[in-house]
Amino acid sequence: MLEYVTAADDPRLTDYTRLRDVELRKSLEAERGLFLAEGEKVIRRAVGAGYPIRSVLTTRRWLASLEDVLGDATVYVVDDATMTGIAGFPVHRGALASMERLPLPAVETLLEGGARLGGCVRRLLVLEDLVDHANVGAIFRCAAALGVGGIVLSPRCADPLYRRAVKVAMGAVFSIPYARMDDWFEGLSTLRKAGFQTLALTPDQTATPLDTVALSERVALLLGSEGDGLSSHWLQEADEAVCIPMSGEAMAAGVDSLNVVAAAAIACHGLMRST
Amino acid sequence: MLEYVTAADDPRLTDYTRLRDVELRKSLEAERGLFLAEGEKVIRRAVGAGYPIRSVLTTRRWLASLEDVLGDATVYVVDDATMTGIAGFPVHRGALASMERLPLPAVETLLEGGARLGGCVRRLLVLEDLVDHANVGAIFRCAAALGVGGIVLSPRCADPLYRRAVKVAMGAVFSIPYARMDDWFEGLSTLRKAGFQTLALTPDQTATPLDTVALSERVALLLGSEGDGLSSHWLQEADEAVCIPMSGEAMAAGVDSLNVVAAAAIACHGLMRST
Numbered sequence: 437m438l439e440y441v442t443a444a445d446d447p448r449l450t451d452y453t454r455l456r457d458v459e460l461r462k463s464l465e466a467e468r469g470l471f472l473a474e475g476e477k478v479i480r481r482a483v484g485a486g487y488p489i490r491s492v493l494t495t496r497r498w499l500a501s502l503e504d505v506l507g508d509a510t511v512y513v514v515d516d517a518t519m520t521g522i523a524g525f526p527v528h529r530g531a532l533a534s535m536e537r538l539p540l541p542a543v544e545t546l547l548e549g550g551a552r553l554g555g556c557v558r559r560l561l562v563l564e565d566l567v568d569h570a571n572v573g574a575i576f577r578c579a580a581a582l583g584v585g586g587i588v589l590s591p592r593c594a595d596p597l598y599r600r601a602v603k604v605a606m607g608a609v610f611s612i613p614y615a616r617m618d619d620w621f622e623g624l625s626t627l628r629k630a631g632f633q634t635l636a637l638t639p640d641q642t643a644t645p646l647d648t649v650a651l652s653e654r655v656a657l658l659l660g661s662e663g664d665g666l667s668s669h670w671l672q673e674a675d676e677a678v679c680i681p682m683s684g685e686a687m688a689a690g691v692d693s694l695n696v697v698a699a700a701a702i703a704c705h706g707l708m709r710s711t
Numbered sequence: 712m713l714e715y716v717t718a719a720d721d722p723r724l725t726d727y728t729r730l731r732d733v734e735l736r737k738s739l740e741a742e743r744g745l746f747l748a749e750g751e752k753v754i755r756r757a758v759g760a761g762y763p764i765r766s767v768l769t770t771r772r773w774l775a776s777l778e779d780v781l782g783d784a785t786v787y788v789v790d791d792a793t794m795t796g797i798a799g800f801p802v803h804r805g806a807l808a809s810m811e812r813l814p815l816p817a818v819e820t821l822l823e824g825g826a827r828l829g830g831c832v833r834r835l836l837v838l839e840d841l842v843d844h845a846n847v848g849a850i851f852r853c854a855a856a857l858g859v860g861g862i863v864l865s866p867r868c869a870d871p872l873y874r875r876a877v878k879v880a881m882g883a884v885f886s887i888p889y890a891r892m893d894d895w896f897e898g899l900s901t902l903r904k905a906g907f908q909t910l911a912l913t914p915d916q917t918a919t920p921l922d923t924v925a926l927s928e929r930v931a932l933l934l935g936s937e938g939d940g941l942s943s944h945w946l947q948e949a950d951e952a953v954c955i956p957m958s959g960e961a962m963a964a965g966v967d968s969l970n971v972v973a974a975a976a977i978a979c980h981g982l983m984r985s986t
Binding site (some may be wrong): 574577578580581582583608611647680681682683684685686693694695697698699700701702705708709 | 849852853855856857858883886922955956957958959960961968969970972973974975976977980983984
């Protein structure tokens with residue numbers, strides 16, 4: 437159903453207000469239970485993954501490319517200036533969809549797996565308090581591409597369905613099942629009860645190199661935040677601290693760590709070696 | 712030597728003009744043979760790596776933290792508003808240094824190594840036409856952290872000394888030796904003459920998994936551009952095409968490749984396995 441809208445402050449468009457205002461978006465999206473998919477490809481993947489469309493905002497030019505995916509969704513058609521006015525910047529990918537969030541599975545349910553969740557999860561990432569949406573999106577993309585079975589987020593970890601995370605992940609946030617812990621302090625005990633070996637990734641070069649660890653049937657790799665790494669609580673709780681070996685020369689020159697996405701990529705690749 | 716400057720258009724400050732204007736900066740920096748280091752840590756690393764300071768732009772507040780590294784360099788001291796006026800945005804790291812570029816070694820010289828270049832290079836990255844400065848910076852950071860010995864750039868690859876690359880690399884662009892090819896078409900023959908096994912990284916899953924390749928004494932890994940990957944010319948010229956194995960399920964869901972930084976991280980880690 438097409439509706440032509442001409443004013444950027446039209447109340448029908450409030451799902452799309454000020455996309456770069458992170459604080460506004462966080463509260464608006466939480467209250468309304470929505471997230472935004474940007475561009476035809478990502479919208480298509482979100483719909484394919486079963487997320488219902490609340491509405492779509494686009495310009496005449498992009499309508500045709502979306503037609504087959506829209507079903508009976510409400511489509512607000514605007515001109516470029518109105519699009520820029522509401523979003524707060526020029527939307528190069530031409531279309532935004534406001535999608536309904538689905539309830540996240542409980543961590544236990546994710547670990548049990550089952551058909552809808554892609555079967556029994558054997559390799560898991562656990563993200564503790566990552567704050568950067570682009571990093572979260574990039575890690576989802578790596579994990580999905582390399583075949584990690586699921587992701588568990590700490591209570592304070594950034595939202596994978598935030599627009600920037602969805603964009604950087606190229607929609608991989610829809611293809612890999614994830615859940616969020618209620619309780620950070622007891623979070624790892626749930627994993628242990630489900631039979632997961634917990635490996636804490638650290639830049640500390642005295643830890644065991646990841647490639648030499650004997651991997652169990654089920655392995656959860658813990659990744660810490662961008663600045664401080666893993667909390668000491670999780671480091672101590674984990675079965676083993678593991679590291680990616682770095683060049684002694686580089687460390688002497690002050691290049692003392694990989695960024696979290698590079699570390700996650702190497703670690704995900706390492707996790708899959710025996711599967 | 713301190714000089715207090717109050718006008719953003721003072722001709723002494725033109726090295727620092729409009730930092731976000733990529734085209735302007737490219738021509739300005741090429742003509743003057745300069746690059747910019749941002750923030751105390753990166754400035755310190757640039758000086759440590761032997762790059763001479765042309766001048767420094769900072770505010771009173773940050774002077775003390777830089778004092779020991781400045782020598783007799785000219786330091787322009789401005790207030791925050793002037794800093795923002797000249798740069799075109801608020802410079803959060805408080806200090807910018809305009810540094811003199813040093814002549815790059817020829818590719819042959821880099822491959823021969825020698826003390827100044829960190830000895831004989833055994834593991835090499837070759838970047839073909841990467842256009843994104845942040846990706847180039849991130850790859851330098853990975854390569855340095857993991858112990859890759861040098862980087863060779865194709866003639867059209869983005870500049871590692873561009874401000875954003877330097878920033879993302881956290882200064883690793885100063886610690887890893889690199890050179891730029893004059894000739895893209897014949898570029899790989901130089902590497903072969905120096906005894907390098909050339910491995911072309913491709914998302915094509917019919918290629919040999921990198922982890923199963925028998926690595927020679929000297930290995931050069933070729934990485935292609937963000938959009939199109941390696942040119943068919945280089946793919947054909949290389950000794951072997953190699954891939955990072957990906958999840959069949961993910962590829963079916965359309966998550967069909969890792970981004971170039973994640974791929975580079977995994978590949979650099981893989982290159983170091985036998986060294």
